[in-house]
Amino acid sequence: MIPGMPGDSQVYLNGEFTRLDEAKISVLDRGFIFGDGIYEVVPVYNRKVFRMDEHLARLARSLKAIRIPAPLEHAGWVALVDQLVIRSEAPTCLIYLQVTRGVAKRDHGFPTEPVTPTLFGMATPYVPPGQAQRERGVSTISIPDERWLHCEIKSVSLLGNVLAKQAAVDAGVEEVLQFRDGFLSEGASANIWVVRNGTLLAPPKNNLILEGIRYGLMAELAQEAGIPFEMRALPRAEVESADEILITSATKEVLAVTQLDGKPVGTGKPGPVFARLRAGYDARIAAL
Ligand code: PDD
Numbered sequence: 001m002i003p004g005m006p007g008d009s010q011v012y013l014n015g016e017f018t019r020l021d022e023a024k025i026s027v028l029d030r031g032f033i034f035g036d037g038i039y040e041v042v043p044v045y046n047r048k049v050f051r052m053d054e055h056l057a058r059l060a061r062s063l064k065a066i067r068i069p070a071p072l073e074h075a076g077w078v079a080l081v082d083q084l085v086i087r088s089e090a091p092t093c094l095i096y097l098q099v100t101r102g103v104a105k106r107d108h109g110f111p112t113e114p115v116t117p118t119l120f121g122m123a124t125p126y127v128p129p130g131q132a133q134r135e136r137g138v139s140t141i142s143i144p145d146e147r148w149l150h151c152e153i154k155s156v157s158l159l160g161n162v163l164a165k166q167a168a169v170d171a172g173v174e175e176v177l178q179f180r181d182g183f184l185s186e187g188a189s190a191n192i193w194v195v196r197n198g199t200l201l202a203p204p205k206n207n208l209i210l211e212g213i214r215y216g217l218m219a220e221l222a223q224e225a226g227i228p229f230e231m232r233a234l235p236r237a238e239v240e241s242a243d244e245i246l247i248t249s250a251t252k253e254v255l256a257v258t259q260l261d262g263k264p265v266g267t268g269k270p271g272p273v274f275a276r277l278r279a280g281y282d283a284r285i286a287a288l
Contacts, residue, residue: 006020006089007019007020007021008020008021009089009122009123010084010087010123011023011120011121011122012080012083012084012119012120012121012122013025013118013119013120013121014116014118014119014120015119017083017087020122023120025103025118025120026103028103028104028105028106029100029102029103029118030100030101030102030103030104031098031100031101031118031156032100033106034108034157035155035156035157035158035159036066036100036101036156036157037066037068037098037099037100037101037118037155037156038059038062038063038065038066038068038098038099038153038154038155038156039062039096039097039098039099039154039155039156040055040056040058040059040062040095040096040097040098040154041094041095041096041250041251042055042081042094042095042097042250043094043095043126043128043250043251043253044085044088044091044092044093044094044095044123044126045092045128045285045288046091046092046288047085047086047088047091048288049081049085049095050250050284050285050288051213051217052078052081054213054216055213056074056077056078058154058211058213059077059097059099059154060074062153062154062155063099065150065152065153066101066153066155067110068099068100068101068117069117071099071116071117071119072119077097080097080121081095081097081121084121084122084123085123087123088123088125089125090123090124090125090126092125092126092127092128093123093124093125093126094123094124094126094250094251095121095122095123096120096121096122096123096124097119097120097121098118098119098120098121098156099117099118099119099120100117100118100156101115101117101118102115102116102117102118103115103118126251128253129252129253129255133255134255134256134270134278135269135270136258137255137256137257137258137259137265137269137270138173138174138175138247138252138255138256138257138258138259139173139174139175139257139258139259139260140168140173140174140175140176140177140187140245140247140257140259140260140261141167141168141171141173141176141177141260141261141262142176142177142178142179142236142239142260142261143164143167143176143177143178143179144178144179144180145164145178145179145180145185145208146160146163146164147160147161147164147178148160149207149208150207151185151186151207151208151209151210152205152206152207152208152209152210152211153210154210161188161189162188164176164178164187164188165188165189167188168188173259175187175188175189175190175247175257176188177192177239177245177257177260179236179239180208182235182236183203183233183234183235183236184203184234184235184236184239185203185208185209186203186209186210187247187249189249189251190212190247190248190249190252191209191210191212191214191215191247191248191249192245192246192247192257193218193245193246193247193248194234194238194239194242194244194245194246195242195243195244195245195246195271195273195274196238196241196242196243197243198227198228198243198273199227199228199229199230200218200222200227200228200229200230200246200273200277201229201230201231201232201234201238202215202218202229202230202231202234203231203232203233203234204231204232204233205231212248212249212250213250214248214249214250214253214254215248217248217281217284218248218254218277221277221280221281221284222277224280225276225277225280227273227276227277239260240260242265242266243266243271243273244256244257244265244266244270244271244272244273244274245257245260245265245266246273246274246277253281254274254277254278254281255270255274256269256270256271256274258270
């Protein structure tokens, strides 16, 4: 019995749908042994998948980056996601997809014999942030970014992110803002945005952050709302004196960061740029 997860929910493992409590992988799976794999989290609203193509494109990029042969073609992924959505008890859910290099004798280098990647998929019920959370925003602390130098890969090797998120939990806040060499990178499991003088700012897309699917979306929403948008390195002082800070991810959608290190961000309330981008995001969901 896994708390919060009905054992009879249907998951996909290596070609079959099975009950969650019956899905088993080998202890020699390289995902288990080395964290040698990648994943995706795709939000679904009322059985409609949000930005499927963008998520599948990133999945393909992650696989290529760590040289795992793609187990499915684009149409195969779409069919798998559709099946998981159909079988999900909750119409609004998160589709989790994971691919590892597969099962092999423990050896750090890639297996020399061909191995079949392990492919896992599941749907978990998702409750999007409600009105109270939208009005309250998110409280954060800043911490040094101690992760590796390939954060652009959506890897299941998430120990750095796990420890970063636990720092937030220990401090009684919801997220962290990570800084590397004095510049903003991202949250433990989200991208971070800064608003200064009406301009939306984001750290550059490079190896130091995961390019969230909401990266491209926020650029589109900013353009539609007539909000200037710039990607550039953001020194700590500019983040600390920001008018607004925003956070985005598949699960957080877009929310305001209203507290950083115990101090209010801007007025301490979600600001006007947040409100316009949030309205744009809601319109995209409504249009699904
Ligand atoms: N995390 N940066 C990191 C380190 C993340 O883990 C995530 C998402 C993001 C935002 O990406 P997107 O907009 O595509 O969700 C940025 C997911 C939700 C997770 O690991 O559960």
